[in-house]
Amino acid sequence: MEKQRGLRRMKVVATGLLVFVAVVYALATWAEARGAGPWAGYVAAAAEAGMVGALADWFAVTALFRHPLGLPIPHTAIIPTKKDQLGESLGDFVGENFLSEQVVREKIAAVDLGRRVGAWLAQPDNADRVTAELANALRGGMAVLRDSDVQAILGEVITRRAEATEVSPALGRLLGRTVEEGGHHRLVDLFCAKAHDWLVEHRDAVMTAVEGGAPGWTPRFVDRRVGDRVYRELLRFVTEMRDSPGHPARGAVDRFLADLAVQLREDPATRERVERAKSELLNRPEVQDVIASAWGAVRSMVLAAAEDERSALRLRARTSVLSLGARLEADPRLRGKLDTWITNAAVHVVTGYRREITSLISDTVSSWDARHTSRKIELHIGRDLQFIRLNGTIIGALAGLVIHTVTRALGG
Structure with a gap:
C-alpha cells in the first residue's frame, strides 16, 4: 500500500x-x-x-x-505480452552473471568464510547454540527411525559381520598373549579358591558320589573309607594348588592353555569346531534378542545424553565445537581446506544445477x-x-x- x-x-x-x-x-x-x-x-x-x-x-x-x-x-503493453520472454531473459542473465564458476569462487574467496566460521564457533555462546541444535537434530533423527527396522538391520549387520570374520585366530592370539604375560593366573587362583570352598561346603555330596560309584559287592564301610580317602586327597590337592603358585598342576594348566592357543591359531580342525560353535551361538534366539535389545539401550542412552545439558556427550560436543573454532582461527591450512571444500561444493551445485536454479525465476514469472x-x-x-x-x-x-x-x- x-x-x-x-x-x-x-x-x-x-x-x-x-x-x-x-x-x-x-x-x-x-x-x-x-x-x-x-x-x-x-x-x-x-x-x-x-x-x-x-x-x-x-x-x-x-x-x-x-x-x-x-x-x-x-x-x-510490453510487460504483459512479453512476460514469459522477460522471465527467461532474467533467468539467463542471473545464470550468466551471478551463477558462473568464476563469480562464485571470487565471492567465497573475498568472504574469507573459514576465518569467520572459526571466530563464530570460538564464542562460548555460539558453541552452546550449535551444541543445542545438534542435540535437537539428534533427537529428531532418533524419533524418525523405527525401532523395529533399526533392530532388524542391526541384528543382520552384526550377525553377518560376525559370521564373515573368523574368530579362532584372534582368540588364539589373545589367549597366547594372556598366557605369556601370566594374565590367566588370577583366573586360576579364583577357580582354585572356589573349588576349595565348594569341597569344604559339599563334603557329603562328594562322599555320596564316590560311594554311589563303588561296586555293589563291596562292604559299605569300605565304600565310606574309600570315599573319605578320595575326598581328603581331592581337598589336599586343591588346597596345595591354591596355596602354591609353583604347583605342577598349575604348570599343566599353563601348558594346556598355551597348546590350546596354538591350536586355535593353526589347527584347521580346532578352528572349524570354533566356527561351528560361533554360528550355533549367533543363531540362538537368546543371542539375537540380546543384539536387538542393544539398540533400545543405545537409543535411551543417546536421548538422555542429548536432553541433559550437563551430560558427557553434550559437554564433549561443546568442547569439540570450541576446539574447532580455535583451530580454524589459528590454522591457515585448516581454513584453506574448509574454504576449498565449501567452494568446490558451491561450484558443483552452481554448475550442476544452474538450469534448475534459473528456471525457478522463469517458471515463477511464467506462472504469474x-x-x-x-x-x-x-x-x-x-x-x-x-x-x-x-x-x-x-x-x-x-x-x-x-x-x-x-x-x-x-x-x-
Missing part, C-alpha cells in the same frame, strides 16, 4: 506538470496573439516542446505496462497472471519511471526554448 501511494503521488505530480505546461502554452499563445511582445513566443515554444516531451514520455512509460488509452497500438505481473512490476519501479515523465517535460521545454531562440537568432 505504501508503494501504491507513492506511485499514485508521483503520477499526480507528473500529470500536474503536463497540465501546467499546457496552461502556460495556452496563455503564452493568447498573449502573443494580443501583441504582448517577443517573450510570449519564447514561453509558448518552451511550453509546447514541454508538452510534446511529457506526452512522449507518458506514452513510453505507459506502453511498458498497458496499452495507452486502451488502444492496441503495436509494441505496447499477465496483469498481475504488470501491476507488481509497476509498483516496484513505476514511481521512479515517473521521473522520466518529469525530466521529459523539463528537457523538452528547455530544448524548445533553445530551438526557438536559435530560429529567431537566424532570422526565422
Whole structure:
C-alpha cells in the first residue's frame, strides 16, 4: 500500500506538470496573439516542446505496462505480452552473471568464510547454540527411525559381520598373549579358591558320589573309607594348588592353555569346531534378542545424553565445537581446506544445477497472471519511471526554448 501511494503521488505530480505546461502554452499563445511582445513566443515554444516531451514520455512509460488509452497500438503493453520472454531473459542473465564458476569462487574467496566460521564457533555462546541444535537434530533423527527396522538391520549387520570374520585366530592370539604375560593366573587362583570352598561346603555330596560309584559287592564301610580317602586327597590337592603358585598342576594348566592357543591359531580342525560353535551361538534366539535389545539401550542412552545439558556427550560436543573454532582461527591450512571444500561444493551445485536454479525465476514469472505481473512490476519501479515523465517535460521545454531562440537568432 505504501508503494501504491507513492506511485499514485508521483503520477499526480507528473500529470500536474503536463497540465501546467499546457496552461502556460495556452496563455503564452493568447498573449502573443494580443501583441504582448517577443517573450510570449519564447514561453509558448518552451511550453509546447514541454508538452510534446511529457506526452512522449507518458506514452513510453505507459506502453511498458498497458496499452495507452486502451488502444492496441503495436509494441505496447510490453510487460504483459512479453512476460514469459522477460522471465527467461532474467533467468539467463542471473545464470550468466551471478551463477558462473568464476563469480562464485571470487565471492567465497573475498568472504574469507573459514576465518569467520572459526571466530563464530570460538564464542562460548555460539558453541552452546550449535551444541543445542545438534542435540535437537539428534533427537529428531532418533524419533524418525523405527525401532523395529533399526533392530532388524542391526541384528543382520552384526550377525553377518560376525559370521564373515573368523574368530579362532584372534582368540588364539589373545589367549597366547594372556598366557605369556601370566594374565590367566588370577583366573586360576579364583577357580582354585572356589573349588576349595565348594569341597569344604559339599563334603557329603562328594562322599555320596564316590560311594554311589563303588561296586555293589563291596562292604559299605569300605565304600565310606574309600570315599573319605578320595575326598581328603581331592581337598589336599586343591588346597596345595591354591596355596602354591609353583604347583605342577598349575604348570599343566599353563601348558594346556598355551597348546590350546596354538591350536586355535593353526589347527584347521580346532578352528572349524570354533566356527561351528560361533554360528550355533549367533543363531540362538537368546543371542539375537540380546543384539536387538542393544539398540533400545543405545537409543535411551543417546536421548538422555542429548536432553541433559550437563551430560558427557553434550559437554564433549561443546568442547569439540570450541576446539574447532580455535583451530580454524589459528590454522591457515585448516581454513584453506574448509574454504576449498565449501567452494568446490558451491561450484558443483552452481554448475550442476544452474538450469534448475534459473528456471525457478522463469517458471515463477511464467506462472504469474499477465496483469498481475504488470501491476507488481509497476509498483516496484513505476514511481521512479515517473521521473522520466518529469525530466521529459523539463528537457523538452528547455530544448524548445533553445530551438526557438536559435530560429529567431537566424532570422526565422
